[in-house]
Amino acid sequence: MSIIETKNLTYTYPGGTKPSIKDVSIKIEKGEFVLITGPSGCGKTTLCRCFNALIPNFYQGELEGEVTVIGLKVAEHQIYEMAKHVGLVFQNPENQLFALSVEKDVAFGLENLGVPREEMRKRVDSALNLTGIYDLRERAPHELSGGQQQRVAIASVLAMQPEVIVLDEPTSFLDPLGAKRIFEVIYDLNRKLGVTVVLVEHRLDLTAKYANHIVIMDDGRIVLDGEPRKILSSEEARLIGVGIPKPTRLYQILQKDRVSLSNTIPLSSDEMATMLREVLKS
Amino acid sequence: MIEVENVYFTYPNGVEALKGASLKIKNGDFVAIMGENGAGKTTLVKHFNGLLKATRGTVLIDGVDTTKVSVAKLARKVGFVFQNPDSQLFSETVEQEIAFGLKNFGFKEKTIKSRVTWALKLLDLAQYRKTSPFMLSGGERKRVALASVLAWNPKILILDEPTIGQDHRQKEKLLQFILQMKTQRKTIIIVTHDVEFVAECNPRVLLMRQGKITADGEARKVLTNPEILIQASIVPPQITQIFLRLSDFGLPKEVIDIYEAREELLNFLERKVK
Structure with a gap:
């Protein structure tokens, strides 16, 4: 059974004139590292709010379809119950920290x-x-x-030992090295503890390499869903304009130039460099 | 021209954010200021429009000491777009927001109208003319903040973290917009962590660390030097990271652009065949 499953999910915010997500059906398996991306306003954040009952318990509005998380029908449970299972980390850690010491916050x-x-x-x-x-x-x-604050926010979520951790652009305010360290912490949790990770990000250059499942949304709908190497090298992904990682783009360009590269599409500079070394040596 | 001479700045809570920063930015320059969180980047640029006044040292804008003019007067020349758009938005509609500065500077009603329409169009906001800025997404609010500053056509434009929350398309538009401003000889200063964006626009890069400028040069030179980048908590661009790992083949290290990368690799392979 999938750890998160949505069926034909459509949601309109109170006072909204059109749905923010439309007919979204998605399956996330236990232990996956899922990257959700797509143009601004495509419904990424809204979808994540459905995973921990913020929608429909905090944001009212109109919800159709069904969300199941760890076998629980989300609509039938309160936010505090879902918080045990699904931890949410926001873009700006200041929105979720308030205690007098780090320890107390956690x-x-x-x-x-x-x-x-x-x-x-x-x-x-x-x-x-x-x-x-x-x-x-x-x-x-x-x-x-x-960067330290963002770690505190992540630690507070981890202390709850949720099966799923959802992060909505968690490093946009951090310097590049700080961001890289946060992503490595998240990746470790996924790999070593088997925590299911759902990461919302625009910057695929920094994050695609960690994911084993990618979901691309556009205008409230899921348009691509599957294996990152396959999806990010597809023509559709490029046309939606999600910002394909540069190493992946370079690979595609060189292939058009008939440079003979191996068949595994690279998602990071390390993978691309390793592949190029083979070609340059031979 | 912006001239910063040995500037120190201490916040009222005692934090010394600038510790002897010196630099010159000529008219028409395009500069990216980069560095780790807390390095003093925002503090520095807030001196350019007089929002902050140096504790020690001088800041001259076109030869005028910023401590001797009002912020309002400087603002006409130096437009500042904040990192968090909510620090500067307050009007009921996007249209009123953009008109606000123009009214304050005493532009004629007719000019205000045409400038507002121009700015709305330029930043892809025309459909939100009558919308409240607070109904918009974070990325859209950022564009409203930018439009409201552009409307009065300042000579120097400071953008604090303009790419945060912007998707790939919007970033491409921002890049086009900056290049367009450059052809109009505007001075553009961006404060940013976005290495990939800087690699695409190839500006002059100033690196800051602990309240000082630690490197100053073309993006191509600065962003391809891992030793100085690491001190500023910056990771080289993806393409550069590839070339840094291939340097033992005699390929150049100073590559930041994808098409340049292609050319270098194809040339190398061609030479090998011969």
Whole structure:
């Protein structure tokens, strides 16, 4: 069974004149790293809000179709119940941090669930370690840098030990090295702990290499859904204008020039460099 | 011309954000200011329109000391588009938002009308003329903020993180727009983390670290030098990363563009066949 499944999902915000997502049917399997992308306003964020019951419990409006997460019908559950299973990290960490110390912020969700003290200690420490901020645990979140704050936001979500973590452009305010480190933390969680990751991103140059499933949306609909190498090298993806990773573009251009490259389409500069080394050597 | 001479700036809470920054930006220059979070980039550019006044050192705009003119007067010459559009939007409709600055500068009603229409069209906002800016997406609000500054046609344009939240298409449009402004001899200064975007426009790059300028040169030179980039928490562009890994074949390291990459590789393979 898929960990997330939507069937013919259509949703209109209160006061909206047309649906923000239209007839969306998608299956996400346990342990996948899913990248959701598409032009601004295509409905990416709206779709993510359906995964943890923010839609329809916080945002009202009109919802048709069905969302199932870990076998639970989302519409029948409250946000706090879904929060145990699906953690959401926003673009700007300042929107979700508020406590006086990093540790308290990370523990907040667990306190609300009434998790026993000892268990709480263990989970908070483990989340702080996984995100590399254990040494910052006594600092005030608002005094930290943007990158550190984003790690705190991720740690607070991790402490809940959700099966799925959804991140909506989590690094747009960070410098490139800070962003890269955050993506590596997320990738580690996926690979080592098997956490299912859903990442919303425009910048495929930085993120395509981590994904094993990509979903491209346009105007509220899913237009492409499948294996990243196949999808990102397709003509359709280029025409939608999602910003194909540069190494993938270079590969395509060289293929047109009849340079004989291997058949595995590269998604990162490392993969492309390795492939080119073979060609240049021979 | 912007002349910054040994500028120090300390915020009221005691944080010293600039520690002896010096630079010159000539009229018609296109400059990208890059560097890690907290390096002082935004603090520096806020000195260009007088929003902040140097604690020590001088900032001259066309020879005039910014401490001796009002922000309102400087704003006519130096347009500033904030990183977060919500810091500057407040009107009820997009149209009123764009007209606001023009009214303040005392433009005639007729000019205001035509300038507003021009700016709406330029930034793809015509369909939102009567919409509240707060009904728009983050990326669209950013374009409204840009339109409202462009409308009064400042000579120097400062864009703080213009690519955040913009999709690939919008970034391409932004690039076209900047190139168009360049042909009109405007001075354009962008503060950005977006390495791929900078690689595509190839401006002059100023790297900042801990309140100082640590590198100054063509994007092609600066973005292909991993040693100085790492100090500023910047990762080289994707294409450069490929070429850095191929340098032992005698291929050049200073490659930032995809078509240039193609040419270098094809030439190399051709030479080998011969």
